[in-house]
Amino acid sequence: MMQRENLLNLVPADAEAKLAVAMTELGQPSYRVGQVLRRLWANPAPSFEAMTELPAALRAALDERFTLPRLELSYRQESKDGTQKFLFRLHDGEAIEAVSIPDGGRTTLCISSQAGCALKCAFCATGAMGFSRNLEVYEIAGQVREMRLLDPPIEITNIVFMGMGEPMMNWKAVDPTLTLLNDPRALGIGARHITISTVGVLPGIIALGKRPEQFRLAISIHAPSDELRQQLMPINTKFPLAEVIEAAKVFDRRVTFEYVMLGGVNDGIEQARQLAQLARECRAFVNLIPLHPGGSQGFVPTSGNEISRFARLLRDRDVEVAVRKSRGMDIAAACGQLRVERLGRRAPSAAEQHGDVQVA
Numbered sequence: 001m002m003q004r005e006n007l008l009n010l011v012p013a014d015a016e017a018k019l020a021v022a023m024t025e026l027g028q029p030s031y032r033v034g035q036v037l038r039r040l041w042a043n044p045a046p047s048f049e050a051m052t053e054l055p056a057a058l059r060a061a062l063d064e065r066f067t068l069p070r071l072e073l074s075y076r077q078e079s080k081d082g083t084q085k086f087l088f089r090l091h092d093g094e095a096i097e098a099v100s101i102p103d104g105g106r107t108t109l110c111i112s113s114q115a116g117c118a119l120k121c122a123f124c125a126t127g128a129m130g131f132s133r134n135l136e137v138y139e140i141a142g143q144v145r146e147m148r149l150l151d152p153p154i155e156i157t158n159i160v161f162m163g164m165g166e167p168m169m170n171w172k173a174v175d176p177t178l179t180l181l182n183d184p185r186a187l188g189i190g191a192r193h194i195t196i197s198t199v200g201v202l203p204g205i206i207a208l209g210k211r212p213e214q215f216r217l218a219i220s221i222h223a224p225s226d227e228l229r230q231q232l233m234p235i236n237t238k239f240p241l242a243e244v245i246e247a248a249k250v251f252d253r254r255v256t257f258e259y260v261m262l263g264g265v266n267d268g269i270e271q272a273r274q275l276a277q278l279a280r281e282c283r284a285f286v287n288l289i290p291l292h293p294g295g296s297q298g299f300v301p302t303s304g305n306e307i308s309r310f311a312r313l314l315r316d317r318d319v320e321v322a323v324r325k326s327r328g329m330d331i332a333a334a335c336g337q338l339r340v341e342r343l344g345r346r347a348p349s350a351a352e353q354h355g356d357v358q359v360a
């Protein structure tokens with residue numbers, strides 16, 4: 001038998017082309033192509049079998065040629081504030097997380113781009129577990145598809161790449177995933193409602209800037225000097241602050257700086273001044289993130305009052321700033337925390353050599 005092709009790894013134009021060939025070979029009218037295409041993402045079906053608008057023989061024939069792999073939901077947890085955390089098990093046993101965060105009329109889904117992460121940021125639970133592998137296109141976009149397949153479905157209006165992994169080190173898959181998220185024939189989420197968060201991987205930022213859609217970029221700054229950033233984020237050796245700031249400046253759309261507030265570490269007056277300077281240089285919007293304490297070895301959160309004071313210092317220097325609400329505190333909803341809770345910290349794998357971490 002021929003190798004079955006995974007239709008969920010393809011952008012709409014490619015899936016359409018494959019389906020068109022199949023329908024011709026099967027002697028089907030061409031409107032069947034659009035019918036199936038809609039059932040991949042826009043109004044997803046869990047299987048060909050479930051596409052009951054198609055003749056049974058056609059469903060069986062499609063199933064012989066193509067696959068529509070699901071992500072297996074292995075755990076689901078809901079916070080008092082409505083935040084929900086999903087742990088998915090992948091075909092090779094890897095586990096990834098997604099978090100849905102309702103807020104007024106919108107619901108943001110925080111998605112993962114890698115299983116684990118190679119970057120080892122000092123305060124991050126995913127960094128502590130090490131890198132396993134890059135996710136494929138269908139595994140990243142599939143996190144949103146699975147929300148539509150729930151009963152009742154969760155309507156996702158916004159996407160943030162703030163789950164496990166560094167999206168810009170899996171650009172090969174993230175690039176087509178952005179197309180699937182945005183294309184009206186697939187998930188149809190507006191580009192301005194999709195945010196890619198990165199530690200500042202330059203080739204990825206450049207590649208994102210070249211895309212015509214207005215996707216948003218958030219950069220994890222976390223420290224306003226190389227000396228401190230180096231201690232918190234080892235990747236700073238490869239992409240030092242000056243280069244990250246330069247990239248933020250040349251990116252043709254407004255960027256957000258993410259700054260996780262670490263008590264007594266990066267929350268002083270001098271740091272507020274330095275951060276304000278950097279933010280003004282690139283007209284960046286600053287998002288202050290309260291530290292999610294679970295999984296962040298040895299760090300303590302900055303108090304609410306101190307965060308407000310830090311925010312005021314930035315505002316006094318004409319920087320636009322928001323303090324992110326901490327959500328899902330009771331369900332360990334920060335990056336990587338659920339997987340650590342459910343599976344424990346596993347021993348570092350061979351992949352830790354990062355042989356397959358791939359940059360744009």
Ligand code: SAH
Pocket residue numbers: 121123124125161162163164165166167197198199219220258260289290291292293294295296334335
């Ligand atoms: N690798 C990308 C995206 C994933 S992390 C990046 O680093 O930007 C998404 C955001 O969550 C980052 O800003 C990261 O620093 C932050 N984060 C990680 N652990 C956290 C914790 N324990 N509390 C609060 N924010 C955390």
